Amino acid sequence: MSTNDTSTAAAPTSTYRLQLRPGFTLDDAAGLLDYLDRLGAGALYLSPVLAAAPGSQHGYDVVDPSRVSPVLGGDTAREALAAKAHDLGLGVVVDIVPNHVSVARADANPWWWDVLARGRDSVYARCFDIDFDAGPILVPVLGDDGDGGRAALAELALADGCLVYHDKRYPLAPGTHAPGDPVERVHERQHYRLVSWRRGDGELTYRRFFDVSELAAVRVEDPGVFDATHAEILRWARLGQLDGLRVDHVDGLTDPGGYLRRLAEHFGGWVVVEKILAPGESLPQSWPVAGTTGYDALREICGVFVDPSGEADLTTLALDQGVEVDVVEADVRARRHAATALLRAEVRRIAALLPPRPPEGREEPSDEAVRRREEAVAELLCSFDVYRSYLPEGERDWVRAVETAAERRPDLAFELEVVDRRVRRDPHGEAARRIQQTSGMVVAMGTENTAFYRATRFAALNEVGGDPADFALTPDEFHDGAARREASRPRTMTTLSTHDTKRSEDVRARLAALSEVAEPFAEAVRRWTERCALPEPALNLLGWQTLVGAWPIGEERLTEYLLKAAREARLGTSWTDPDTDFEDRVRSWPARVLGDTALRGEVVSVVESVREAGWSNSLGQKALQLLGPGVPDLYQGTELWDLSLVDPDNRRPVDYQARADLLAHVEGGWRPPVDATGAAKLHLVRTCLRTRRELRPQGYLPLTASGPAARHALAFARTSRGAAHPGLAVVATRLPLTLAEAGGWSGTALALPSGPGTWTDRLTGRVIAPERADGLTLAHLEEVLDRYPVAVLTRE
Known part of the structure; x- marks a missing residue:
């Protein structure tokens, strides 16, 4: 066991991120190590490698933390990969997911299966944050065409000692089933109930990841649960096969600081946390980590290439098109929807921990008092200007949120005061912990996943960790941020593209060039919209920017992106309440645009007018990242031009053979021109990474x-x-x-x-x-x- 402070642990000179999946395994990653070494990378940085849900394409849906995914090659392949990497002098960094596990397939997750079978008596019950006092565990999987799932109940069956619903299997508690028993009676005897999928947001009895009912939160604050979920990972470290960890979604944990201090007691390597910092926010100093995964650096590096003079024209365009430009107001509305609808179950659970005000002359609170208590919790969750306060050291963030909520809803002043008193009196209590856990979910789901698809004035700013209200960064602001990073967290990760970014660094770089020609671009969008508009203004404005930023792009990719954007925005359709007519109009748009020869020609003309400037911006921001303060991460494939959009588009297969061929030419002394091949970017990446490794x-x-x-x-x-x-x-x-x-x-x-x-x-x-x-x-x-x-x- 090590007691090293990971904030001072040896950090790699750089990292290269690989997305593992079926079809690209640990063996495939090992085959790239020579290439990555030649490129100049300091460490291999892997997406999660533990056993994930069947068919997982990303690994964040772990089902068994005790073993390496057999689909990825198992532990033998992982060990061989680590050995080869170390032989080449490359470190090994792995992404871990301590907050949640997948329960989409109960029969794939042995812990969840046992909890469903035995309820609170399961040895694994302590692993999950389940409200057993609320009754049976609700499992929201049944189809629902408006009947509350009643028709779907008739589709339940018994087979092989299990309760079966289509392709899903659930365990039967001992002694609850005899031959000939009606299936509905057997179902009612279980520790769980299969219910309509629509009930998940409002009635769920277990904590989850965001509003994803298929991902159940894990109680790693319990030392025994920590040990069980980290035993395999820490075994790799003891064997000398692991050099660093990227901790996913640290804000979802009950006690992030306590978790990270416990992790540091067992792991002495380099640790960074996926944590989105608001402008001006810093990580708590008590966290023994090197820093974040770099979205704060992304915001600054990309922002300094945006022309502030373009703001007025793009704002006018958005207003003329009927698109929201008040980012703060868009955020508040989107967050309120997240808190009151998508996360209503979490809000109700928090509110139940707080004493409501009973009506005069009555001992029990009325339904109105309970409603007001829930409204106060929801409003508070919408009012943080950071993702999460960390009490007690983050008390200033907490106070600002309470004051903001009271200003917005003065009618809830009493209820907010009750919440404030309870939390400040017991900052480690359950109410305080749950509010802190949930505020980050509300911000992420409201701001990133909704408002960023509504306030589409300038999509280059609508990025994870971004601030669309701050149109551009001055050089002095950029230098101040870089100097602070070097002084406070010199081993933090920096990034420009990740598996979570809304669009790749090269798309943003081209969009930044549009800010220099904002007036003619705005006029072009007005003409194009008159000719072929998407069915909702914010989506329409986003669609044209995406078409120019990601060009050349085919119908299928563009259609899938626009459908996802429309569903996230929830302005004409949504994931849970799709509008077929609206979505059909979205589906038809790419073919209409690309099939209109004149319109397509105009789009290509705009692209050509900014393409070289986009290349210049791409090279500039890459040089600043790769040789500036922090540990730069290079996302897979981005050593050439990469015009990817939000996931799953950014997880498409990478042509490494083409990259290796170009690298060989560069190694032979070729200094490529800046052109469409992207070889100039590869030349820059190789030069920067090798210079960094040397100096x-x-x-x-x-x-x-x-x-x-x-x-x-x-x-x-x-x-x-x-x-x-x-x-x-x-x-x-x-x-x-x-x-x-x-x-x-x-x-x-x-x-x-x-x-x-x-x-x-x-x-x-x-x-x-x-x-x-x-x-x-x-x-x-x-x-x-x-x-x-x-x-x-x-x-x-």
């Missing part, structure tokens, strides 16, 4: 340009390990269309750090010949950036 840069020094195009240069310097002077400088181009219109870099120079030696651009191999003036070492950007819009300069 181990530290510190952060913003660099200043002077001259007519100074605002278009974004640059910083870092110091190589053991060096006395900064020996690495990174230069990126901002707002390339505006730069070209103004005449380019002529007369603009960058001040490089002083010191002995010469500077070489590792992308071109050229020695930079700076001039010295007024005590400064000036590099002329017209020379430095004549071949690529970025430069990686090292002092030789």
Whole structure:
């Protein structure tokens, strides 16, 4: 057992994320290790590898934490992969899911099966957050055409000692079944009840992941449950086969800080947590982790490439089209729906822990008092400006939420005061814990999964961890954020694309270029909409941006994306209440647009006008990420241009043979042009990763340009390990269309750090010949950036 503080544990120089699935197994991952080593990666970063639900395409639906997924190759393949990675000098980082397990197939999850069979007497009952006092465990799986699931009950059958509903099997408690017993009577004798799927949101008796009833929360705050769910993972660490962990959905845990401290007692490697930080928010200092998985860095790195001058035209377009532009108001409405409808069961369970105000002259609270108590809880959950407060150290976040809720609903002042008193008096009590667990769900489901599909003024901003209200980031704000990261969490992960992002880094980079030509783009959208509109304004605006941002894209991919976006937005259809006519109109749109020769030509013309600027932005943000503070993660396949959209689109197979072939050419000395092949991005990625692995840069020094195009240069310097002077400088181009219109870099120079030696651009191999003036070492950007819009300069 190790007692190392993982915030100071050895971190990889970088990570490369692979999405395992049936068809891409641990053996397949092992076959890529040589390529990843040549690319310059510091560690292999794997999606969850424990046994998952049958047919799982992502691994986050674990059914058995005690073994490696046999579909992925089992423990033999995992062990071989770790050995090969370590032989090459690569670390191994694994994604783990401590918050929940899949119960979609009861017969696939031995713990859940035993709980259903034995109820609270099951040895696994302590593993799940179940309200046994509320009656039988409700399992919301029955079909429901408006009859409450009554017709579906007639479809239950008994077979092989199980209760069967279509392809799902459920256990029978001992002594509850005899030959000839009617199936409905047998069902009524169980510790569970199969009920309409519609009852899950309002009546569920077990805690779950968000509103997904097929994912039941696990009580890892119980030491015995922690030990049982982590035994296999920690065994790998004891064998020296595991170097780092990515902890999924840490905000869903009862006590994130306590969980992470317990994990650190057993695991001394590098640990990062999937945690979305609001602008200005920091991780609790008591958490023994290296940092987050990098959405805070993503927001800053992408934001600095957006042109603030485009905000007015895009806002006017949204208003003219009838699209929500008040992000705060859109958030509040979406969060209220999440709290009062999608998570009503969780809200009711919290409210039941609080004393309602009985009417005058009565000892028992009225139905009205109970309703008001629930409304107060729901309003509070909608009022956090962070995903979750961590009490008692996050009391300021808590106080702001209570005050905001009271301002929005002064009629609930008494009830909110009751909640506030109860939670502050006992910040570790059940009410406090459940509110904290649920607030993050409300924010994620309301903001990310709903409001981001409604307030579609500029989709590049509507990203996990993003802030659509903050249109662009200034260079000074970017430098401040990077310096804070280096000072506070230098080993945190940074990212630009993940399996959870709404769109890939290269789609966002192209959309950022649109902000430079916002007026003509807005006029184009108005023309296109008159000719071929989607059936709802927010979806329509999102559709045109997506078409331009992800072009070339086929009908099938675009249709699947738009249907998901429409269902998430819940403005014309939804997952739970689909509108067939609306969805048919959405399905027909891609074919109509792509089949209209003139319209398609206009779209392609807009794409061509920003394509090269998008490439410039892509290379710029990649250089900033890969060589800036933190541990950069590279999502699978994004070493070439990748125009993926939200999952499952971003989990499509990657053509690694094509990437390996291009890498071989680059290794032979080829310096590719910036073109549609994406080879230039691969060249940049390889250069940055290998430079990082060699120099181990530290510190952060913003660099200043002077001259007519100074605002278009974004640059910083870092110091190589053991060096006395900064020996690495990174230069990126901002707002390339505006730069070209103004005449380019002529007369603009960058001040490089002083010191002995010469500077070489590792992308071109050229020695930079700076001039010295007024005590400064000036590099002329017209020379430095004549071949690529970025430069990686090292002092030789």
